[in-house]
Amino acid sequence: MAYKSLLTIAGPDAGTRMAVDASATLALAMDAHLETLALGIDRSQLGYAYVGTGAVIMQVAMERAAEEAAAREKELRAALDAQGQDLRWSLDSAVCQLGALGELVGARARYSDLVVLPQPYGDGQGAEGEAVLEAALFDGSAPVLVLPESGLASAWPKRIVLAWNQGREAMVAARRALPFLKRAEQVVITVVDPSAYGPERSDPGGSLCQLLVRHGVRAEVSVLARTLPRVSDVLARQCQDIGAGMLVMGAYGHSRFREAILGGATRNMLESAEVPVFMAH
Template structure:
């Protein structure tokens, strides 16, 4: 596999083990170096403090964030101390508004970022900010793993579902996921309600399938009707039907604001997917 530098950004000690299980397995399979950023997040907004309190509260908030970063770092070092992979670990702190800049700078030189699912019970808002920072500011393909994922299936997925909608984001995800696709038994390019008018209306998914086949990927095309209210629902149902180990798709084809307010396939899948998601923007 072509991945040689992996990175994960962790902000919660309870998510260290499931996330590192995936990252460590992928690093071992790829003979890659794993970088771990243990990030403590200051969630305060200094501009809203009453007069005279800003400095004191900011100091307390930063001290709390540093404590969280140290806690995560200790959990990471305990988990990886007997690992055979090459790894490095560093603790840092950031205000939540600075996460895009800080995380983007740290992840841009990685081949893949491995992150926990940003939505769900007891998941803080900083997880969403970290995921978006990887995709947008770091421009790094990102593997999102649910807490109960099977690392062996993700690292060498036998069946991969590709959500294809002809977007640049989907094509970026496909190119980035090629090393995984080459080892899969079958890759299903899934097209939901292809447009009736357009250059590929007579052969939906044909061009991207040809691209994958020329690389040696064992590929099939599945054209589905939108029989459920949301495209994400159709993709998830099909993933269950085909027993997919991994879903590959473009991340945030619409603006982040629009998806946050009105929803979208990316947001919906990040909230509900029970299998790992490989995304790129």
């Protein structure tokens, strides 16, 4: 497996130039094509409008969304032109209502090997960033590489932390991340506070390590106690301790609603990640 079709999406949130730079670095290293999409989003809530004003509000909102898409397209084109002539890329723009964002992004992500997006939380980020990320993961069934504010240090990180909890999402992420894992010098399968009654109780992470080694991955297992309040904190410290350039993890083991209201490893990690996070569901 190789990543030959990459996608990055520019919405109203911050991080467009950084995402393009990182996507271009990856595309050149992987000999891949980079597709880019400029989004304009209609956020109008017609249910709260006075009777008879809906058509006017919709027209104004769509005009603003079209202007937004045009501005993002201009920004994307400038960032792409700055990458040099070796990069193969395409640029498109689209306008949609907020409720249709999942369908639009999902249709584009479905035909991409990897979607590259900026961190959806933090300064300058709105609700659209999270919606785009979830649309790529769930509607597009695509793996997503989420970039921290610092961007991408290397197309092929030398050390990678692979979060493992025996779950389906973690297994999907491990398989989808194989191109990165096979190029790394060290992959640390990190199991945090494993269950004493699970199927892997005698050898947590051992079966996954065996699978990856057979693929040529330089993998090892690290079993850690939950010495910090959140699993995401333990994983972040593990990344720091080994100098990891990427974290691979399954996305949303719980429902997205529960993650949003109560918090969870996925949301917590994305809020504070200092390294690129490779996610799949």
